[in-house]
Amino acid sequence: MSGARSKLALFLCGCYVVALGAHTGEESVADHHEAEYYVAAVYEHPSILSLNPLALISRQEALELMNQNLDIYEQQVMTAAQKDVQIIVFPEDGIHGFNFTRTSIYPFLDFMPSPQVVRWNPCLEPHRFNDTELLFLRPKFTFCTASAPPDL
Numbered sequence: 001m002s003g004a005r006s007k008l009a010l011f012l013c014g015c016y017v018v019a020l021g022a023h024t025g026e027e028s029v030a031d032h033h034e035a036e037y038y039v040a041a042v043y044e045h046p047s048i049l050s051l052n053p054l055a056l057i058s059r060q061e062a063l064e065l066m067n068q069n070l071d072i073y074e075q076q077v078m079t080a081a082q083k084d085v086q087i088i089v090f091p092e093d094g095i096h097g098f099n100f101t102r103t104s105i106y107p108f109l110d111f112m113p114s115p116q117v118v119r120w121n122p123c124l125e126p127h128r129f130n131d132t133e134l135l136f137l138r139p140k141f142t143f144c145t146a147s148a149p150p151d152l
Contacts (some may be wrong), residue, residue: 059107108139
């Protein structure tokens with residue numbers, strides 16, 4: 001799984017857990033609908049993209065562009081949660097865009113070391129490796145926060 005896809009998967013897992021948690025004090029959405037069906041949503045917007053995907057930009061500029069798209073995703077997740085949506089699907093390239101070269105995509109990617117080579121838990125050691133900031137830009141929506149034990 002690519003760095004961008006890993007980020008999106010972690011982001012969506014966190015969003016799902018937060019969306020379900022938005023119903024505190026009420027019967028859980030999962031219990032309400034039981035195993036019969038689930039409520040899904042699909043969302044797409046004109047992504048905020050690099051003006052020239054072939055040009056190399058800085059890591060900071062890439063993070064700023066992705067963060068703008070994540071702001072929109074966050075807003076849509078909260079709107080979907082209010083409508084009892086249990087899962088939401090976003091476009092594959094909706095965070096960073098498309099039409100990059102091998103070089104120009106680099107600032108948009110997070111580094112994920114091979115688990116066969118390095119033992120690393122990004123939730124416990126978030127700053128061990130460079131270029132993993134996107135995993136932690138949205139603390140309340142990350143997988144680490146969503147799956148953390150209550151005492152953390």
